[in-house]
Amino acid sequence: MTSPLKGGLEINFQEAERGLSPREALEESNRCLYCYDAPCIQACPTGIDIPGFIKKIASGNFKGSAKTIMTANPVGASCARVCPTEELCEGACVLNHSTKPIMIGNLQRYSTDWAIQNKQALFKAGKKNGKKVAIVGSGPAGLSAARELALLGYSVTIFEAEKNPGGLNTYGIVSFRLPQSISYWEVEQVKSLDVDIKTNTRVGVDVSANQLTADYDAVILAIGMSDVPKLGIEGEELAEVYDAIDFVKATKTGAITDKFIGKKMAVIGAGNTAIDAATCSVRLGAEQVSIIYRRTQKEMTAYDFEYEFAKQEGVGFHWLTAPSRILSNESGQVTGIECVKMVLSEAGEDGRRRPVQIPGSEFVIPVDGVIRAIGQSRYVGLIEQFGIKHDEGVVTLDGDSYKTSHEKIFACGDVIFGKGQGEAMVVSAAQQGKKTAYEIDSILNCEAVDIA
Incomplete structure (x- = not known):
């Protein structure tokens, strides 16, 4: 891919931190105590079996390690680079009390990089169950929901307004921290499960909200947030x-x-x-x-x-x-x-x-x-096209559910962040996407049983 940067600046946007070498990964993986009740797992929003994937690195089972990570976190390769690990898994590592914590993020990157470099396809789609789900937005929450639903046998269509899928991970995080190639690999892992991703397609413009709720058994809003609000000061209309x-x-x-x-x-x-x-x-x-x-x-x-x-x-x-x-x-x-x-x-x-x-x-x-850079506004107009309740663009959920005020519409990711609900982390969005998929499956399965 040709670099988008001009004037020879592309070298400044290459990934800032190098990954572990095979020897470094082996040595670091062998430092892990493989705790039975590992606090690092509890600290991970997606619940990755961290001792499990690290032990597989130590034994040379790199594909197994990558699959352990990606099973729990469909955007695990990105999260290896952007997660605040010192506040999450590494912060909970028992070795903080004696030496230094295991470099969990770096080991996660090592395994997923191996899978990327070796062109591994880690999952297969489940047997089709005849149900269809539409997802609006292909960021971390949308991709995670799509992956889980595809594994459960649903026919999934993602509607993405941008030219390329991946949302925040593709467009919103600097290249020297998260290269686009990593996001694209995670997208391909989802597409390989027969998930249809319609890019350059704006819901509310190219396809209506009513059409989605009519044509699909469930709809997931994973639309993230919009542009940065104005400062409200003189001079901000200037070109610079x-x-x-x-x-x-x-x-x-x-x-x-x-x-x-x-x-x-x-x-x-x-x-x-x-x-x-x-x-x-x-x-x-x-x-x-x-x-x-x-x-x-x-x-x-x-x-x-x-x-x-x-x-x-x-x-x-x-x-x-x-x-x-x-x-x-x-x-x-x-x-x-x-x-x-x-x-x-x-x-x-x-x-x-x-x-x-x-x-x-x-x-x-x-x-x-x-x-x-004072925060982001909300896609209020799109939310209102779906006719669901919201608080200044933060979608209102039904208690602990991811269901909105419309029985067929669910929401996860940044669109539910704020007003005391949700968390603005890539890893949290991934977990919300998974849980939304499971909730939809539970509801639609119950409906199927009731009808029978």
Whole structure:
């Protein structure tokens, strides 16, 4: 595949961390204690049999190891690279109390990389049961639901608006952390189970919501989230003000050039997407990159390993700082961003401290471009076409179920994240997709038994 980056910058977007060598993988796998009641399994949202897959590496059964991982987590190759393992499996490793935890993420990558390099097909579709399920969105949640349903014998059709499937893993995570080839392999594992993926197909435009609910026995909404909201400040309509989601996507689709070389960039926000936008800017040749956040490091939502990576890349941080205006010259080019200093108030009823502006604290940071990374908006219009209940774009679920207010429509992934429900992790989306598939199977099987 030809690199989408121009000006010889593609080398900067090659995967940042190398995988384990065979000797390193063998030595690391032999450090594992193979705990009977392994706390690492409990800490994994998808419940991967971690001692089991590690033991298979130690015995040379690499296909078995990869299948153990992918059985539990249909996007296990991606998660090996992007999961916050220090907070999950590795954080729970019993060896934290004596030496250092097993490098579970690296070993997971070793096994799945072996399967990719050796072109392994790990699963076979189940015997068809005559039932059909439509899935809207082919990100981690949608793919995971599709894989499980196909194994259970369902005819599955995924509707994807983008040119290529994979959702967040394909378009939303920087290449030097997660190459597209990894996401595409996971997609192929699902397609090999006779799952039909219709790309360039927008539900609500190319096919109606009513048509899906009429034609299929169940529908799963796994549509994720939309673009970055506006900052609501003067100057953000300028050409050099970018949406972080579109910015990262452009590095993976060929829409970006070497125009950032030598520039000064500011990123507004401090989540994982903000870190991605900042580190992308560095690798696109920006001379200076600063993250501007109105709270402190303690409140930032980016993973610790992402924050450390950004610092190593040379990204600077302006804490307790909020943008108030984007400045430009007579030609309409961005020249700076005016900011104000903030202070955190006492904690409110929700336990969170609010940023409050310090009067007279205005100052200007000279920049050539600004990237908005203050969260993502929702596909409210599409959700409302399905006629289901939601709270400002967060789909409302029926108790502990993944069923929505419509008996045939289910939801999982980022579309249910927020308002106190769900988790915004790739691995959590994968588990939700699996559980949604099992719930649908349970309901449709019961219906089949009742009819009989």
